[in-house]
Amino acid sequence: MSRFANQRKSKSFSESLLSGLALATILATPVFAAAAPSAPSGADTGSDTSAGASTSTNAQDLITKGRYVAAAADCAACHTVPGSASFAGGYAFQLPIGTLYSSNITPDKTNGIGNWTEAQFIRAIREGVRPDGAALYPAMPFPSYARMTDEDLHALYAYFMHGVQPVAQAVRPNGIPWPLSMRFPLTVWRWVFAPSPDAARKSAERSFPTPELARGAYLVEGPGHCGACHTKRGLAMQETALTAQDGPQYLAGGAAVDGWTPPSLREDPRTGLGAWSVADLTAFLRTGRNMRGSAFGNMDTAVHHGTQYLTDDDLAAMARYLKALPAANGAEQNWQTDPAATRALRAGGKLTKGQRLYLDNCAACHRSTGAGYAPAFPPLAGNPVVMNAAPDSLIHIVLTGATLHGTQAAPSAFTMPGFGKRLSDAQVAAVVTFIRHAWGNDASAVSDVDVAHLRKRLTPSTMQSAPPTPIDPAPAQPGSAPRAPEQDVSQDTSKPATGPVPTGHLPPEDALHSAPQPAMKAN
Amino acid sequence: MAEKTLPPVDVVVVGSGWAGSIMAKEMCEAGLSVVMLERGKRRSTARDGAYPSSLDELEGAVRYKLFQNPAQTTVTVRNRSDQEAVPYRRLAAFLPGAGVGGAGLHWTGVHFRAPPQDLRLRSHVIERYGRKFIPEGMNLQDYGVTYTELEPFFDKAEKVFGTSGEAYTVNGKATGKGNIFAPDRSDDFPLPPLKDVYTAHLFRHAATEAGYHPYAMPAANASQPYTNPYGAQMGPCNFCGYCSDYACYMYAKASPNVNIMPALRRHENFTLRSNAHVLKVLLDSTGKKATGVVYQDAEGNHITQPAGLVILAAFQFHNVHLMLLSGIGKAYDPASNTGTVGRNFTYQNITNSTVWMPPTRSTDQFIGSAGGVAIDDFNSDNFDHGPLGFIGGSPLWVNQAGVKPIAGAKASTPGAPRWGSAWKKAAIDTYRHSFTINAQGSNMAYRDVYLDLDPTWRTSYGQPMLRMTFDWKDNDIRMNRYVISQLANVVKALGAQDAHYGMREPGKPFDVRDYQTTHLCGGAVMGEDPKTSALNRYLQSWDVPNVFVVGANAFPQGMGYNPTGLVAALAYWSAHHIRTQWLKGNGGPLVAL
Structure with a gap:
C-alpha cells in the first residue's frame, strides 16, 4: 500500500x-x-527573508x-x-x-x-x-x-x-x-x-469609539455594500444614504430587489435587528441561519458568496457596527409574544380562513406557536422580515419557496417548497395576513390584489443550481492551483476526477432544481 | 455505445446509501480522491420530499417512486434447488432502493445496535446449549468481530444519524428506562426518545403488566432539531407517518442525503456520479488485485474508472451479484458446501398481528414514526432456548409507522366481507380501533438457501441475473410460532376486543407476492475462516485484498433487529481499519491467511 x-x-x-x-x-x-x-492585515508574511x-x-x-x-x-x-x-x-x-x-x-x-x-x-x-x-x-x-x-x-x-x-x-x-x-x-x-x-x-477615515467599530463600518459601508439593498433609493436610483453619518435612512430597509424586500438593519425592535444579539448576527452571516431567522432570496446569495468566508473578528465587527445604529422609527414597541393565535390553532373548531390555511400548509415546520424549529425551520413569530411594512418578501416566499444553501460551517441546505401552485391569490393573502397578525406580530393585512400583482411579476421555472463558490474555504496553500470554477454536475456528466486535484463542488443536494425560481420579469 | 477510460482515482465506491456514504466520507477525510457511483438518479429533500406534494401514497408506496425498476435489473427467485427460478418483476416482498441515498432514503429509521451474543452466535450457542443444538444443514457462524470492538462505531453512527432513544446503562451505570437486555454503552443516545404514540403507550403498559420489559425503540428520527458531528442539521419528527417509502420533508429522518451528503459534497476530492450502473469490478491478470470498475452511464456508454481501492457498498444482493459477475472469491456450491460467495443468504422472519380495541378507544393510526415500544424478552438469546429446541428470537413491538388511506382501505378484517357496506363498516372499524404488533425475527442460514447466477435469465445490461433460492425452515417457523404464542399475555393485558395472530404456517413456502421486509442479509459474509466467509473481519475480500464489501451482505445470519445500525457500525469499523492499517501497509490482506 x-x-x-x-x-x-x-x-x-x-x-x-x-x-x-x-x-x-x-x-x-x-x-x-x-x-x-x-x-496587510490578515496576510502576515512572517519573518522569512529569503x-x-x-x-x-x-x-x-x-x-x-x-x-x-x-x-x-x-x-x-x-x-x-x-x-x-x-x-x-x-x-x-x-x-x-x-x-x-x-x-x-x-x-x-x-x-x-x-x-x-x-x-x-x-x-x-x-x-x-x-x-x-x-x-x-x-x-x-x-x-x-x-x-x-x-x-x-x-x-x-x-x-x-x-x-x-x-x-x-x-x-x-x-x-x-x-x-x-x-x-x-x-x-x-x-x-x-x-x-x-x-x-x-x-x-x-472618520473616528470611531473602538477599532472594532471602525472595522465594522469599513466592511458594511465599503466592500460589503449592504446599503445597496438595505437603504432606500431616491428618484434617480441613488442610495439616499451611504454611511451612518448620512442619517437614519441608512440601512433602514430598502425597496424590493427581485421581489424581495430588504429589511432594516437598524435597532428597530420589530422591523429591524433590535432583538438580535451580536452572536445572532455573527451566526447569521456565517451560516445563513440562527435561532431567529434564516436567510432567503438575495441574502442567501450574499452569505453564500460572501459573508460565510469572513473571519469571526470581521463578522463580530460588522455585527457591533450594525448594533450601534439607532432605530429609525422610535415609536416601535418591543415585540412580545401573544398566545391567542396559538390557542386558537390548537383549539381547532371554528377557524378563520388564514388560520386554517396556516395549519394545513405551514404549521408542520413553523408550528402552531410560530416559533419554528430553529435553526432548521425559522420562527415567524417576532421575525422582523414577517413584520416588514412591505409584505413582498413574505408573499414571494409563500409563492415560490426558497433554498437556504449550505455554508462551510453549516453545510445543510434547507428548502421551503413553493405554494404558488397550491394556493390561490386570496388564500395566499389570507395566510400571509394571518402570519403578519399572529403571536404578537402587528403588520398590515395583505389583499389578493397584492398577491396577484407579485405573482404576475414572477417568472416560472428557470432551473436553479448552486451558485459557485468564488473563494477557497480553506486558506490557500502557497503554490496551489487557483480553485477551479465550481462544476455543476447535476446533469450527471461523467466528469473525470483526477487524483488529488480539486474537482470542484457539487450543487447542494437540497437545492431546488425544477421548482419555480423567483426570477423577476421586467415590468 | 462508446467505451471510455477515465483517469484513475484512489477509491471508487459503488453505491450511495448509508454504507457507501459512510465509506466515501471516511476515505475523503483520509485525503483520498473518491468517486462514488450510483445506479439511480439524484435525489434531494427539496425535490423528493417537497411538502405537501411528496405525501402521496400512490406515488410513494404503490408506484414505488424511490425503488429500483425491476425492468432494468432484478433477481430470479425459487424456493428449492430443484425448481426453475423466475424473475421478480413486480416489487412486493422486498423493495430495493435506487437513487442517491439508496435504501437510506426510503427506510423508516429504526436504529438498533446488534446484541453482543448475535455477533458470535455460533460460539454462544455451543457454549450455552452444546454443539448438537445446531440443526443439521444450518450454517451457524460468528461475525468475527465483537460488540466491544464495534461499540465506538455504533456510538459514532448514532451521533451521525441523530438517533433518539433511551439508554439502560452508560459505562455500567443505570441511566434510564431503556431496554434491560441492551448491551452497555459508552455514551447516551444523542437525542431523547420519541414520545410514545397512543398505541405504543397501551403496549408499554400491557407488556409491563404481562411481566415483560418494554422500552422506547431507538429511532433515527430526530426528536428535536439536531446538528450532527459533520455539521449536518435535522428538523424534528412531527409523527406524520411518511417515513418508510418516502423522503422526509421535515429533514427529521436520518438519511445519507440529510446527514452525510451535505458534508461529503464539500470535500474537493469527492465526486458523485449518478445514473452509473456498475457492471463489474476489473481484476488484473493475477485475479488478486482489482484495477477499477466498469460502469454503464445513462447514454449506454461503458466507462472504465480505474481505482486503487474498490469499495462495494451497493444493496446486499447487488454486492453479492457484483462479486459473482467479477469473479471475486469462489462461488458457493450448495452440493459440496464449498465456496463462499452466495453462501449464508438470509432474510428476516417477520409476521404481523392485529388487535382490535373497544370502540371507545381510537388508535389514531394515521400518526407514525420510526419510534414505538418494544420488548426484547423473546429476542436473541434473552430467554432459555434449551427446552424449546430452536435458535433465534424476535422482538415484539408496536412501531406505528402511519397507516395511509390506500393501506387503510386494503387492511383486512378477518371474517368480514370483501365488499359492500359490511366491508366498509369493518374497514372503518379496523382503521379506527385496531393496531398492529410486529414480530420481527431472526432468520438462520442454511446450506440450501443461497444466491448464485441464474443460468437462463439476463438483466437489461446483458448480464446473468442473480438467483435467490430461499425457503422458510423448521427452526425459524417454530421460533416465530413460539414468540407469537407469548404475545397472548400482552393482548390479554391490553383489554383488546379481538386479536388476529399472524404467524408462519408450517409447509407454507416463501411467497414474493406479499410485502414482508427489505432486510435481506448475507451472501458475502464476514468471518474468521475463509472457507466459510467471503470477507474477513474488516469486510475485506479474502481473495482480492483491495476490495472491501460493506453492507448487510456481511451478516452471517439474519437477526431480529433492523440491520441498518449494524451496517453503519460495520462501515465505520471497516473504514477505521482501512485508514489506520490498510493505507499504511502494502495493500495486502489485513488478516493473514
Missing part, C-alpha cells in the same frame, strides 16, 4: 511545485514585485488576501452565473429600463479585464469608470466601493489577475434600447450622487 500512498503524495507535491513555479514566474515582473504589500521564497509567499499571501476582499465585496454574487465559471459575467439584472448583464471580470485579455492596469481597475471599482472612459451602471456599487482602501484594492487586483481562471466568454450585450442605452447620463449621475474618491476616503 505504501506505493499507492506515495504515488499520491508525489503527484500532489509535483503539482504544487509546478504551480508554485508558475506563480513565481508571473509574479517576478517588475510591476508586481515593486508593489509588494506592507504586511528573497525567492518571500516573493512567492508574499505574492501568494496577496492573492489570498485579495480572495478574502472579493468575498467581503461579494463580487461573485453579481459576476457569476450560478453553475457557470466564476466571474465570467452574464448575470442578468432585470431593470425597468431593460436587461443589464454583468461583465466578465476574469483576467481573460479579450473578454475580461486581463488588459486592465491596476490603476484602471481601481478607477472602475471606486469611480465606476471603465478604461475606455464609459460610465458603469450604478448596479455596480462603486459609491460604496469608493471607500475601499488602496491596500485592499491592490490585493483584489492581484487576486483577479493571478488567482482567478481566465474565461473566454464574451460579455452579453445589454438589452437596453436606445435612447436609454446612452451612457452619458450615467456620468452626470456619477457627478451628482457618487462620492469623489477624496470625499469617500475622508468619510471612511
Whole structure:
C-alpha cells in the first residue's frame, strides 16, 4: 500500500511545485514585485527573508488576501452565473429600463479585464469608470466601493489577475434600447450622487469609539455594500444614504430587489435587528441561519458568496457596527409574544380562513406557536422580515419557496417548497395576513390584489443550481492551483476526477432544481 | 455505445446509501480522491420530499417512486434447488432502493445496535446449549468481530444519524428506562426518545403488566432539531407517518442525503456520479488485485474508472451479484458446501398481528414514526432456548409507522366481507380501533438457501441475473410460532376486543407476492475462516485484498433487529481499519491467511 500512498503524495507535491513555479514566474515582473504589500492585515508574511521564497509567499499571501476582499465585496454574487465559471459575467439584472448583464471580470485579455492596469481597475471599482472612459451602471456599487482602501484594492487586483481562471466568454450585450442605452447620463449621475474618491476616503477615515467599530463600518459601508439593498433609493436610483453619518435612512430597509424586500438593519425592535444579539448576527452571516431567522432570496446569495468566508473578528465587527445604529422609527414597541393565535390553532373548531390555511400548509415546520424549529425551520413569530411594512418578501416566499444553501460551517441546505401552485391569490393573502397578525406580530393585512400583482411579476421555472463558490474555504496553500470554477454536475456528466486535484463542488443536494425560481420579469 | 477510460482515482465506491456514504466520507477525510457511483438518479429533500406534494401514497408506496425498476435489473427467485427460478418483476416482498441515498432514503429509521451474543452466535450457542443444538444443514457462524470492538462505531453512527432513544446503562451505570437486555454503552443516545404514540403507550403498559420489559425503540428520527458531528442539521419528527417509502420533508429522518451528503459534497476530492450502473469490478491478470470498475452511464456508454481501492457498498444482493459477475472469491456450491460467495443468504422472519380495541378507544393510526415500544424478552438469546429446541428470537413491538388511506382501505378484517357496506363498516372499524404488533425475527442460514447466477435469465445490461433460492425452515417457523404464542399475555393485558395472530404456517413456502421486509442479509459474509466467509473481519475480500464489501451482505445470519445500525457500525469499523492499517501497509490482506 505504501506505493499507492506515495504515488499520491508525489503527484500532489509535483503539482504544487509546478504551480508554485508558475506563480513565481508571473509574479517576478517588475510591476508586481515593486508593489509588494506592507504586511496587510490578515496576510502576515512572517519573518522569512529569503528573497525567492518571500516573493512567492508574499505574492501568494496577496492573492489570498485579495480572495478574502472579493468575498467581503461579494463580487461573485453579481459576476457569476450560478453553475457557470466564476466571474465570467452574464448575470442578468432585470431593470425597468431593460436587461443589464454583468461583465466578465476574469483576467481573460479579450473578454475580461486581463488588459486592465491596476490603476484602471481601481478607477472602475471606486469611480465606476471603465478604461475606455464609459460610465458603469450604478448596479455596480462603486459609491460604496469608493471607500475601499488602496491596500485592499491592490490585493483584489492581484487576486483577479493571478488567482482567478481566465474565461473566454464574451460579455452579453445589454438589452437596453436606445435612447436609454446612452451612457452619458450615467456620468452626470456619477457627478451628482457618487462620492469623489477624496470625499469617500475622508468619510471612511472618520473616528470611531473602538477599532472594532471602525472595522465594522469599513466592511458594511465599503466592500460589503449592504446599503445597496438595505437603504432606500431616491428618484434617480441613488442610495439616499451611504454611511451612518448620512442619517437614519441608512440601512433602514430598502425597496424590493427581485421581489424581495430588504429589511432594516437598524435597532428597530420589530422591523429591524433590535432583538438580535451580536452572536445572532455573527451566526447569521456565517451560516445563513440562527435561532431567529434564516436567510432567503438575495441574502442567501450574499452569505453564500460572501459573508460565510469572513473571519469571526470581521463578522463580530460588522455585527457591533450594525448594533450601534439607532432605530429609525422610535415609536416601535418591543415585540412580545401573544398566545391567542396559538390557542386558537390548537383549539381547532371554528377557524378563520388564514388560520386554517396556516395549519394545513405551514404549521408542520413553523408550528402552531410560530416559533419554528430553529435553526432548521425559522420562527415567524417576532421575525422582523414577517413584520416588514412591505409584505413582498413574505408573499414571494409563500409563492415560490426558497433554498437556504449550505455554508462551510453549516453545510445543510434547507428548502421551503413553493405554494404558488397550491394556493390561490386570496388564500395566499389570507395566510400571509394571518402570519403578519399572529403571536404578537402587528403588520398590515395583505389583499389578493397584492398577491396577484407579485405573482404576475414572477417568472416560472428557470432551473436553479448552486451558485459557485468564488473563494477557497480553506486558506490557500502557497503554490496551489487557483480553485477551479465550481462544476455543476447535476446533469450527471461523467466528469473525470483526477487524483488529488480539486474537482470542484457539487450543487447542494437540497437545492431546488425544477421548482419555480423567483426570477423577476421586467415590468 | 462508446467505451471510455477515465483517469484513475484512489477509491471508487459503488453505491450511495448509508454504507457507501459512510465509506466515501471516511476515505475523503483520509485525503483520498473518491468517486462514488450510483445506479439511480439524484435525489434531494427539496425535490423528493417537497411538502405537501411528496405525501402521496400512490406515488410513494404503490408506484414505488424511490425503488429500483425491476425492468432494468432484478433477481430470479425459487424456493428449492430443484425448481426453475423466475424473475421478480413486480416489487412486493422486498423493495430495493435506487437513487442517491439508496435504501437510506426510503427506510423508516429504526436504529438498533446488534446484541453482543448475535455477533458470535455460533460460539454462544455451543457454549450455552452444546454443539448438537445446531440443526443439521444450518450454517451457524460468528461475525468475527465483537460488540466491544464495534461499540465506538455504533456510538459514532448514532451521533451521525441523530438517533433518539433511551439508554439502560452508560459505562455500567443505570441511566434510564431503556431496554434491560441492551448491551452497555459508552455514551447516551444523542437525542431523547420519541414520545410514545397512543398505541405504543397501551403496549408499554400491557407488556409491563404481562411481566415483560418494554422500552422506547431507538429511532433515527430526530426528536428535536439536531446538528450532527459533520455539521449536518435535522428538523424534528412531527409523527406524520411518511417515513418508510418516502423522503422526509421535515429533514427529521436520518438519511445519507440529510446527514452525510451535505458534508461529503464539500470535500474537493469527492465526486458523485449518478445514473452509473456498475457492471463489474476489473481484476488484473493475477485475479488478486482489482484495477477499477466498469460502469454503464445513462447514454449506454461503458466507462472504465480505474481505482486503487474498490469499495462495494451497493444493496446486499447487488454486492453479492457484483462479486459473482467479477469473479471475486469462489462461488458457493450448495452440493459440496464449498465456496463462499452466495453462501449464508438470509432474510428476516417477520409476521404481523392485529388487535382490535373497544370502540371507545381510537388508535389514531394515521400518526407514525420510526419510534414505538418494544420488548426484547423473546429476542436473541434473552430467554432459555434449551427446552424449546430452536435458535433465534424476535422482538415484539408496536412501531406505528402511519397507516395511509390506500393501506387503510386494503387492511383486512378477518371474517368480514370483501365488499359492500359490511366491508366498509369493518374497514372503518379496523382503521379506527385496531393496531398492529410486529414480530420481527431472526432468520438462520442454511446450506440450501443461497444466491448464485441464474443460468437462463439476463438483466437489461446483458448480464446473468442473480438467483435467490430461499425457503422458510423448521427452526425459524417454530421460533416465530413460539414468540407469537407469548404475545397472548400482552393482548390479554391490553383489554383488546379481538386479536388476529399472524404467524408462519408450517409447509407454507416463501411467497414474493406479499410485502414482508427489505432486510435481506448475507451472501458475502464476514468471518474468521475463509472457507466459510467471503470477507474477513474488516469486510475485506479474502481473495482480492483491495476490495472491501460493506453492507448487510456481511451478516452471517439474519437477526431480529433492523440491520441498518449494524451496517453503519460495520462501515465505520471497516473504514477505521482501512485508514489506520490498510493505507499504511502494502495493500495486502489485513488478516493473514
